[in-house]
Amino acid sequence: MIELWRIAPPRGRIVIALALAVLLALPLAADRYVISVLTLIFYFAYVGQAWNLMMGYAGQLSLGHALYVGVGGYVAALMWLKLGIGPWLGVFAAVAAAAAFGAAIGWLGFRFGIAGVYFALLTIAFAEFTRIGFDHLELTGGAAGLFLPFEEKRIGEWWNLRGGQLLFYYLGLALAAGAALLVALMARSRLGYQWRAVREDETAARALGIDAFAVKMAAVVISSGMTAVGGVFYAFYYNNLFPSQVFEISRSIELILAPIVGGLGTVFGPVIGAFVLTPLGEGLTAVTGRFGINAPGVKAVFYGVVLIVIISAMPSGVWPRLAALFGLKDHAR
Amino acid sequence: MTTLLAAANLSKRFAGLIAVNQVSFEVAAGEIFAVIGPNGAGKTTLFAMIAGALTPDEGTVTFAGARIDGLTSDAVCRRGIARTFQIVRPFPALSVEDNVMIGALLRRADMRSARAHARAILEMLDLADKRAATASSLTLPDRKRLEVARALATDPKLLLLDEVMAGLRPTETDRMVAILRKLNRDTGMTILLIEHVMRAVMALASRVLVLHHGAAIAHGAPKDVVRDPAVIASYLGAEAVG
Structure with a gap:
């Protein structure tokens, strides 16, 4: 960590310190709406980072990451509702459950040589099975959803993640910053280099003694486990879980847009991507709401257009361009 | 023998x-x-x-x-046993040094010694001045050398x-x-x-x-x-x- 700070360019240090200071102090000045949009940005920066680790670094395309969000959210919510175990403990079970799903999918895919687009299809299929499964699971309320009771008297119980907007704002900030730090550290580790080798050319990586199967398994397990933490956050923030919403493929897509727009395989890509995309999406919702337009698909269409425009202008994402422009080289690339 | x-x-x-x-x-x-x-x-x-x-x-x-x-x-x-490929297979988006360092990591756990080893090998193969270049930018003779360097790095x-x-x-x-x-x-x-x-x-x-x-x-x-x-x-x- 100290090493990371030491190698960061001076300008980069200033920008990071300033951004963190502003975000920490912002609730003093900003209104509820801005805080809620920022909370959403942190959420997408976090889950985007988890996905980026698997796709951007290890080169394994998952289009079913909503599965891990959902499993993580459901496990922690159930533990709290049925067993009275709070989310700070429940998160461990959530991570373990999602990592087990990730390991199962990874094992099937990597063991039997299902790669690229076919692996992506496998991840979609698993997310869909799980959605259908949860639709019929009595324990979780099936398709009718699972609700976390919102009780006035419990507000402020941060140990149960019962709190107002500010609690989730700071928790989201900590998650997003922590994930960026974790990815930066891992990218510079032996495993991080082995991931990139496998991403670039698996045959050549294996010829250098890299156990490609083990390395890819590590990526999917870490990524799914990390994503589950985002799921716990989601469940306790929104207080409800519906299989048709959390496991939907559109959720998986939504979660990968930030890293793609921001820059795959970079530490700051998912963060920048979330800061670019989320306000645009929320702004659009606000505008259509203002004019009383009810068009459910408009956000997806809008994201599609934004994605096309940004990727055609900056094929490797916004962050590499920004970094070059302002002399903030991303050492942990 | x-x-x-x-x-x-x-x-x-x-x-x-x-x-x-x-x-x-x-x-x-x-x-x-x-x-x-x-x-x-x-x-x-x-x-x-x-x-x-x-x-x-x-x-x-x-x-x-x-x-x-x-x-x-x-x-x-x-x-x-380390090999090279007849049709070269560098890690295209990575730097020349990182390419070789990945080989060096096979028998070295810490990054510092792996990087030092990679540099020594690049020196030996006359690639030291190109170590920061991305592998995809190299000419074919340099890629051939990189192929040998990467294999050698695994000792x-x-x-x-x-x-x-x-x-x-x-x-x-x-x-x-x-x-x-x-x-x-x-x-x-x-x-x-x-x-x-x-x-x-x-x-x-x-x-x-x-x-x-x-x-x-x-x-x-x-x-x-x-x-x-x-x-x-x-x-x-x-x-x-x-």
Whole structure:
């Protein structure tokens, strides 16, 4: 960590310190709406980072990451509702459950040589099975959803993640910053280099003694486990879980847009991507709401257009361009 | 001399075509051994069976006293055999130094020593000034050198080189020959090379195996092999002997 700070360019240090200071102090000045949009940005920066680790670094395309969000959210919510175990403990079970799903999918895919687009299809299929499964699971309320009771008297119980907007704002900030730090550290580790080798050319990586199967398994397990933490956050923030919403493929897509727009395989890509995309999406919702337009698909269409425009202008994402422009080289690339 | 690598009765068929037919040979520790032969003779298939990229249909490969045929390519590398690819396969988006460092990480846990090792190897292969360039920006001769550097970084006991001289100019070939010779002399590294560039084979190899239609047709010291009538007829052509 100290090493990371030491190698960061001076300008980069200033920008990071300033951004963190502003975000920490912002609730003093900003209104509820801005805080809620920022909370959403942190959420997408976090889950985007988890996905980026698997796709951007290890080169394994998952289009079913909503599965891990959902499993993580459901496990922690159930533990709290049925067993009275709070989310700070429940998160461990959530991570373990999602990592087990990730390991199962990874094992099937990597063991039997299902790669690229076919692996992506496998991840979609698993997310869909799980959605259908949860639709019929009595324990979780099936398709009718699972609700976390919102009780006035419990507000402020941060140990149960019962709190107002500010609690989730700071928790989201900590998650997003922590994930960026974790990815930066891992990218510079032996495993991080082995991931990139496998991403670039698996045959050549294996010829250098890299156990490609083990390395890819590590990526999917870490990524799914990390994503589950985002799921716990989601469940306790929104207080409800519906299989048709959390496991939907559109959720998986939504979660990968930030890293793609921001820059795959970079530490700051998912963060920048979330800061670019989320306000645009929320702004659009606000505008259509203002004019009383009810068009459910408009956000997806809008994201599609934004994605096309940004990727055609900056094929490797916004962050590499920004970094070059302002002399903030991303050492942990 | 102890035997480092032994191939016994190796065969490989592809849908009826016998690519390698009952080939046996031994490579002694510390020697430079060359496999030559016309295109389609089965050299690369033989090489792939040693490197773990293909499993032999028949026969065995023994390395440092243990069977390695049927092992995966990464397991073979961990045993101490590093290879290059005839069609180079750098990690295109990574820097030259990172390419080599990934090789160095096989036997080094900490990044600092892996990077230092990578730099030393880049120095040896005249790539030090290009270490920050992305591998995709290199010219073909540099990519060939990078291929060797990356393999060397894994500290192999046996280095398998698949036509690393192809596409190099004569001066570049001589430089590569000098590097390999120095490596062999200084570290005692055993080298097995597949090569078409006879100038390099004659300068490097202590022994040569000649393949034709998947079978070994000659075996021995380079100067004897190039006078072998069967080798001249099938591969070199009469004028090559001069």
